[in-house]
Amino acid sequence: MSREPRIALYPGSFDPLTNGHVDIIQRGARLFDRIIVAILMNREKTPLFTAVERVDIAREVFANEPNVEIDTFGGLLVEYARRREASVIVRGLRAVSDFEYEMQMALMNRHLSPDLETVFMMPGEAYTYLSSRLVKEVFALGASVAGLVPPAVERRLLVKR
Numbered sequence: 001m002s003r004e005p006r007i008a009l010y011p012g013s014f015d016p017l018t019n020g021h022v023d024i025i026q027r028g029a030r031l032f033d034r035i036i037v038a039i040l041m042n043r044e045k046t047p048l049f050t051a052v053e054r055v056d057i058a059r060e061v062f063a064n065e066p067n068v069e070i071d072t073f074g075g076l077l078v079e080y081a082r083r084r085e086a087s088v089i090v091r092g093l094r095a096v097s098d099f100e101y102e103m104q105m106a107l108m109n110r111h112l113s114p115d116l117e118t119v120f121m122m123p124g125e126a127y128t129y130l131s132s133r134l135v136k137e138v139f140a141l142g143a144s145v146a147g148l149v150p151p152a153v154e155r156r157l158l159v160k161r
């Protein structure tokens, strides 16, 4: 029996994409027919990478993964999900500290769109302490971020320095 392809959205700021994000996307790509990495535009006034740069980076990293698509979105996530015919939102949960924010978002999104299901995935334990914010901070203070972000991000960070 054939069924509709199951499309998942993995939304976020991805400023920058970290190896923790990559890990979640790879896990999602194994579970769903397609996973759309949905990069939120214009949230921070001064992002480190523009939306165009973040798209370029993610497309480079997932160039060989046919069921991973990279896109940008603005406005309400549930509206974007409806347009893209996605039935699942994927979010990574690293630690208990993520839980409250994630639960609020998941329940608000469910309130707005009851059929859209949020699925939480745990990254590999090496990434439980990793966040885009800390990557930016340690890089700005001169530390190496090798192993924390894909080489495509590291290269572009070095250019910005």
Ligand code: PNS
Pocket (backbone or CB within 6 Å): 011, 012, 013, 014, 040, 075, 076, 077, 078, 104, 105, 106, 108, 109
């Ligand atoms: O990587 P982030 O910054 O934690 O991702 C947050 C994101 C982009 C998932 C969230 O801010 C979002 O969905 N924004 C879109 C606006 C929206 O729909 N807000 C209501 C969601 S509860």
